[in-house]
Amino acid sequence: EAGVVQSPRYKIIEKKQPVAFWCNPISGHNTLYWYLQNLGQGPELLIRYENEEAVDDSQLPKDRFSAERLKGVDSTLKIQPAELGDSAVYLCASSLVGVSEAFFGQGTRLTVV
Amino acid sequence: DAKTTQPPSMDCAEGRAANLPCNHSTISGNEYVYWYRQIHSQGPQYIIHGLKNNETNEMASLIITEDRKSSTLILPHATLRDTAVYYCIVGGEEGGSEKLVFGKGTKLTVNP
Numbered sequence: 001e002a003g004v005v006q007s008p009r010y011k012i013i014e015k016k017q018p019v020a021f022w023c024n025p026i027s028g029h030n031t032l033y034w035y036l037q038n039l040g041q042g043p044e045l046l047i048r049y050e051n052e053e054a055v056d057d058s059q060l061p062k063d064r065f066s067a068e069r070l071k072g073v074d075s076t077l078k079i080q081p082a083e084l085g086d087s088a089v090y091l092c093a094s095s096l097v098g099v100s101e102a103f104f105g106q107g108t109r110l111t112v113v
Numbered sequence: 114d115a116k117t118t119q120p121p122s123m124d125c126a127e128g129r130a131a132n133l134p135c136n137h138s139t140i141s142g143n144e145y146v147y148w149y150r151q152i153h154s155q156g157p158q159y160i161i162h163g164l165k166n167n168e169t170n171e172m173a174s175l176i177i178t179e180d181r182k183s184s185t186l187i188l189p190h191a192t193l194r195d196t197a198v199y200y201c202i203v204g205g206e207e208g209g210s211e212k213l214v215f216g217k218g219t220k221l222t223v224n225p
Binding site: 004040041042045048091093103105 | 154155156157158159162198200212213214215216217218
């Protein structure tokens with residue numbers, strides 16, 4: 001069974017440019033998370049979806065970040081415009097029943113130059 | 114902020130047991146203890162979780178003190194592939210849809 005799939009694996013962009021990350025969760029998982037991980041730090045939650053609904057987006061910088069999960073399956077996280085400080089790994093995770101066992105993708109490593 | 118305290122790093126000899134401690138003195142009655150690990154360049158991986166009783170699965174054992182203020186993750190026979198950052202997380206009800214609040218974790222290095 002395929003795990004959580006994220007693309008691209010790596011992305012390098014110039015500051016002020018837009019960027020988008022895609023996540024395909026495990027089939028049947030209703031809960032989807034986007035996390036941001038800075039070097040040497042643990043992941044930090046950006047947004048959590050229950051099906052199509054964003055139930056926790058309190059940590060999402062809404063001036064430049066947006067996310068969507070159409071049809072409650074795949075999800076896209078967008079940054080526009082990107083800043084140098086956005087360089088990090090963006091992780092997507094999904095779970096069937098809450099946080100008891102969340103499955104993470106390999107992440108997208110973003111470098112803003 | 115994370116509600117747990119872990120040593121920043123630990124070393125273990127290959128084949129020996131690795132015992133990773135975690136303090137969670139402010140844990141509330143219905144909160145679970147979760148352990149995840151993150152191998153270099155990969156996403157975090159679930160290991161085990163528990164409420165009160167000790168738990169064991171194919172990966173590890175989780176020992177929770179009677180007062181629930183601390184716990185220990187035990188890898189019974191550590192291998193080089195167990196080198197990773199281990200995160201101890203205190204969170205909501207099993208099956209509840211809460212976020213995982215990660216701290217900095219413990220960097221475990223298994224030496225040959």
